[in-house]
Amino acid sequence: MFLSTVILVLEEILEAALLISVLLVLTRLLTRNSMEHLVIPLAWLPGAGICGIAGAWLYATFTPAVSEWFDYVGLEITNAFIQVLILVLLALFCFMFSSGNREHRTLMLAGMAPVLLCTMVALGITREVSEIILYMQGVMALPANVSSVVLGTIMATGIGISSGIVLYYLILALPVIWSYRVSMLLLALFAGNLASQAVLLLTQADWLPYTPELWDSSNLIPEYSVTGKLLYALVGYEANPSLLQCVLYLASAIMIAFSPLFLLAWKSRKGSEDGA
Amino acid sequence: MKVKVITVLVLFLVARNSFAAVPELELEIRDHLFFPATLEIPVNQKVRLLIINNDPTPEEFESYELNREKVIPGNSRTVIFIGPLDPGEYPFFGEFFPKTAVGKVVAK
Numbered sequence: 001m002f003l004s005t006v007i008l009v010l011e012e013i014l015e016a017a018l019l020i021s022v023l024l025v026l027t028r029l030l031t032r033n034s035m036e037h038l039v040i041p042l043a044w045l046p047g048a049g050i051c052g053i054a055g056a057w058l059y060a061t062f063t064p065a066v067s068e069w070f071d072y073v074g075l076e077i078t079n080a081f082i083q084v085l086i087l088v089l090l091a092l093f094c095f096m097f098s099s100g101n102r103e104h105r106t107l108m109l110a111g112m113a114p115v116l117l118c119t120m121v122a123l124g125i126t127r128e129v130s131e132i133i134l135y136m137q138g139v140m141a142l143p144a145n146v147s148s149v150v151l152g153t154i155m156a157t158g159i160g161i162s163s164g165i166v167l168y169y170l171i172l173a174l175p176v177i178w179s180y181r182v183s184m185l186l187l188a189l190f191a192g193n194l195a196s197q198a199v200l201l202l203t204q205a206d207w208l209p210y211t212p213e214l215w216d217s218s219n220l221i222p223e224y225s226v227t228g229k230l231l232y233a234l235v236g237y238e239a240n241p242s243l244l245q246c247v248l249y250l251a252s253a254i255m256i257a258f259s260p261l262f263l264l265a266w267k268s269r270k271g272s273e274d275g276a
Numbered sequence: 277m278k279v280k281v282i283t284v285l286v287l288f289l290v291a292r293n294s295f296a297a298v299p300e301l302e303l304e305i306r307d308h309l310f311f312p313a314t315l316e317i318p319v320n321q322k323v324r325l326l327i328i329n330n331d332p333t334p335e336e337f338e339s340y341e342l343n344r345e346k347v348i349p350g351n352s353r354t355v356i357f358i359g360p361l362d363p364g365e366y367p368f369f370g371e372f373f374p375k376t377a378v379g380k381v382v383a384k
Contacts, residue, residue: 063334071355072353075346139333204344204346205357206322239340240341
């Protein structure tokens with residue numbers, strides 16, 4: 001029970017932890033290196049944590065009801081909706097850095113950025129943690145399981161958060177411009193992952209048509225391997241994705257890659273000059 | 277452009293109902309075991325898999341090969357669409373109780 005708890009909880013936590021790291025790197029870079037004296041308060045993170053865990057508890061409580069919606073595919077539809085919502089918020093965040101009145105922009109950014117970051121992460125946590133809550137409620141019904149499940153959950157949470165911290169410092173160890181570029185690249189791939197997962201969920205619910213599998217790399221990097229799971233959390237790796245998944249993955253990643261925030265990171269020489 | 281997209285979407289949703297003749301299979305969960313543990317489905321055919329969880333605890337149906345993952349609350353039922361599949365075996369397991377709840381889909 002201990003090992004399977006660690007694996008299950010880690011899977012759920014890793015994705016959120018890695019996203020939070022990348023967003024924290026961006027918060028730090030945009031705050032410290034911005035020519036616009038933009039300050040993004042770090043309060044978005046504890047805010048997202050609290051809202052996310054409250055949301056997860058609520059979602060877990062209503063899972064039996066949601067599950068019956070739309071002829072028993074309510075969970076797929078709701079989860080796909082959450083994924084798409086996160087994607088939209090992420091795109092809004094990246095496109096907010098477009099040109100326009102500079103002073104006006106700074107004010108708007110300072111107000112909107114923490115709200116968007118907080119909502120995005122809170123939604124992510126809601127989805128991932130609700131599954132952990134359901135799992136814990138389920139297996140802890142048997143008293144013999146309680147200690148191994150609690151220990152496993154604590155350990156997995158520790159590993160997940162440590163991985164996030166490692167990624168944070170790895171990215172920040174790069175020269176500033178590359179920290180900026182790498183985090184934007186990861187964010188673009190993360191957007192692709194969100195779209196691809198939404199497609200998968202809607203296909204599973206039969207709301208989207210079946211499209212053929214594009215490749216099968218399950219012999220090369222199995223999804224259940226450590227590498228597979230890390231790649232999944234980081235860039236949405238899947239061993240046998242469908243055509244539609246790949247198309248929307250690419251479309252979303254490219255959308256972020258053409259956003260003002262991404263282009264700023266890529267164009268400016270020092271990463272601090274705002275490309276202007 | 278937007279109108280077109282919406283039209284296609286509406287047509288597609290309407291069309292979905294007229295293609296409703298998808299064969300249905302049942303899979304039961306009892307004492308953290310799948311019944312039947314082997315599900316035979318026709319090749320190249322989408323099927324509607326009705327999963328009935330008779331346990332009071334939730335379970336998660338998961339299969340890397342089928343690319344499917346879904347939580348089934350305790351004492352409830354749910355639906356997962358799978359396929360169309362090439363001939364072969366596709367293992368699945370209950371992620372909440374992976375040591376006991378295992379099974380496979382055989383497409384032939």
